Amino acid sequence: MKLKNVFQRKENKYTLSMETYKLLRHYLAPYMTEDEYGLHTILSVYFDTEDYALIRHSIQKPVYKEKFRLRSYGVPTNQQQVFLELKKKVKGIVYKRRLSLKYTQALDYIENPNSLSPDSLRDQQIKHEIDWLYARKHLSPKVLIAYDRRALAAKDVKLSDFRITFDFNIRYRTDKLNLLEGDFGEPVASEIGVLMEVKALGAYPLWFSEILSELSIYKCSFSKYAQVYERYLFKEELSHVI
Template identity: 45%
Template sequence: MAIKSFKRYEKKYLLNKTQYDLLIPKILNYMEFDGHCKNNTNYNIYSIYYDNDNNDVIRHSISKPYYKEKLRLRSYKITKNPEDIVFLELKKKINGIVNKRRIVLTFKEALDFLEKGIRPDTNDYINNQVLNEIEYYLNNNNVHPAVFIGYSRKAFFAKDNHDFRLTIDSKILTRRYDLSLESGHFGEDILDQNQYLMEVKILGSIPLWFTRILSELKIYNTHFSKYGTEFMNYTKEQLNIKRREQLC
C-alpha cells in the first residue's frame, strides 16, 4: 500500500471547442504533459462516489458549506481482477482549500474494507492514519455506492513548477445503476456537446502567463461540480417522472 496527500486550491473553467483548440498550443509553451498522458493522449478516470439514500453528502456539498467531505473509490483503468490497483480517497474542502487523503489498495482490499469492514493490514503509520480517517467516516456516515462518474482527461504540469497543475476533462459520463468499476465507461454525459471542463490546481498563485492566456481567450472562472451537476440532473429527472405520473 502507498499513500498520497494533497492540499491545494482548485479553480474551474468551462471551455468550448474553439477555446480548447487555441488553449492547448499556448499552454504547451509553459507546460508539459503529465506522465499518464502517454504519447500526448488522454487517459481515463473511473470513480464510484459514496452517499446515503437521501443523497445527504451531495446535498450538503452543493450548499457551499465551510467544510465538506466526500468518499470515493477510483481507478485509472477498468478493473479486471481482485489484484488490480485502486485508490480509496477521502476528499475534504475547508474554506476553499482542498485536502485529499488517498490510500492505494488492491480492488479486493478496497471492497473488503468498504463492504465487510475488513481493514487492510499495514504496519505503516501514515497508511494507518488514513485508514483511521476513512474508517471513522464510514462508521459515522451510512453511505454506499451512489454514483459512477467517469471521464477522459488530459493533464499538464508547469515546466518550472510542478505544483501548478492543469487538467482538461471531457466525456464526463455518469450513472446511478451498475455501480462497479468493473462495468466500464458509459452513462449520461453531463457536459454539452464540444464542451470541456478545465481545472487548475494550485498551491500558491496562478502564473501571470496563464492569466494572460485566459484573458486573451475570454475564459472565465466558474463553479462546477461533477457530482453536483449529476445530482441536479438526477433531481430534475425525478421531478419530471413524478409530474408525468400525476398526469396519468
C-alpha cells in the same frame, strides 16, 4: 501509475468549448507539457447517505464539505491498484487523502471496513479518517462518473505544484457500479466541450493569468457529482416522493 496519497491545494474550474480548448493548448505550449500518461480514463464511484446528505450539503457551498469515492485510472482488474479517497474542502482549500488498495481489497472494505488488517496499510491515520466518515454516515455507492483526461505540468521546475487538467466526455451511470463493468455512461453535461481544472498551491503564474485574460476564460462552479445529482438524481428522488 505511481501517485501521491496526500494533497493540499486550490482547485479552480473553467468550462471551455473545443475551439477555446484548442486555442488555449496553443498558448500553453511554451510553458507546459502533457504528462507521460497522455489521454487516460478516470472512473470514480461516489458514496453518499440514503438521502444524499453529503452532496446536498456540498451544493449549499458551506465553509467545510467532504466527499468519499472509490477511484481507478482505467477500468481495473481485480488485482489492480485503486484508491479509496476522502476529499475535503475548507475555505477554498482542497485536502485529499487516500488509501491505495487492490480492487478486491477495496470491495472487501466496502462490505466490511474491518477487513483490512493494520499490517496491510502504510498509513493508518488515513484509514482511521475514512473509517470514521464511512461508518458515521452509513455510506453506500450511489453513482459512477467517468471521463477522459489530459494533464499538463509546468516546464519550469519552480512551478511543480501548478497543474492543469482537461476532462472530456464526462459521463455517469447509477447502476452496474462495479468498476469491472467498464467506463460507459450517459453524458452529464453535453453542452460542455471540456472541463478545465487548475490546481495550484499559490497564485497563478503571470503568463497564465494573461492567457486567461486574452482568451476571456473565467472561473465557474462545476462539481461532476453535484451536476449529476441536480440534473438527474434529484429528479429521481422527487418522482419517488410523488
